[in-house]
Each structure stands twice: as structure tokens, then as C-alpha cells.
Amino acid sequence: MAKLVNIRTVSVPSIGKLPLADKPGTFTPGGKKRDHKAGRLAEDGGFIEASFPAKLEININLQGGIDLTALNEISDEDITIRLADGHVHMMSQAFITEPVGVGDGESKLTIMANSSEQIS
16 A cells, blocks of 8 residues: 655744644745746747745644743744655745634645755
């Protein structure tokens, strides 16, 4: 049976490892999007390339000792994401997009960066 690739750990330098919920969420590495560009003739066509940012949407457990203020102030941090297959990605100069709220013991955290890179 194939091994599922999912998020194992997320580390933020100013906070440490984040306590992930049972269903951790999604990570989309930054990359390029290509759209078709028609030419006068079929062989004259091509594509237009645009960059899109890296995005990390995770669910975290709000355990005792979690500093909501520190979570809400994540900005210009090098965030490390370790996947189940052993690959490690880094989002450089990442920032939080919306404040973290308190709910039923879990909260959603959305982090973005202009780019990401696989470091191992």
C-alpha cells in the first residue's frame, strides 16, 4: 500500500513546533502557473507564466501554553514543514494572513510566503 504524504511537523523559530490537530491541513509549495497564449498560427502559440505564493493551511490544537498573541504576530519567519515522506520544505519570510481565533480547542492557521524551497 502506498504511503500517504502529509504534514508531520511545522516549526516556527519564535514559537517552536506547533501542536497539529489530527487532520493537520494542506501545504502548497510556491511555483509557477502557466496559461495558454494563442498565436496567429498554432505553431506561434505558447504560454504565459506567473508565480503563485506558497501557502500552508493547518489546524492546530490550542493546548495550554499556546500564546495566541505570538501566533497572530508571525511575520518574516522561516517556517519549516516536515512531511511524512521525509522531505522538508522551508517558507522564507512567511507571514500569517488572518488572526487565530479560539473555538472548540482547535483553530485554523493560514501562513503564506512569496516562495518556498525543498531543503531535504
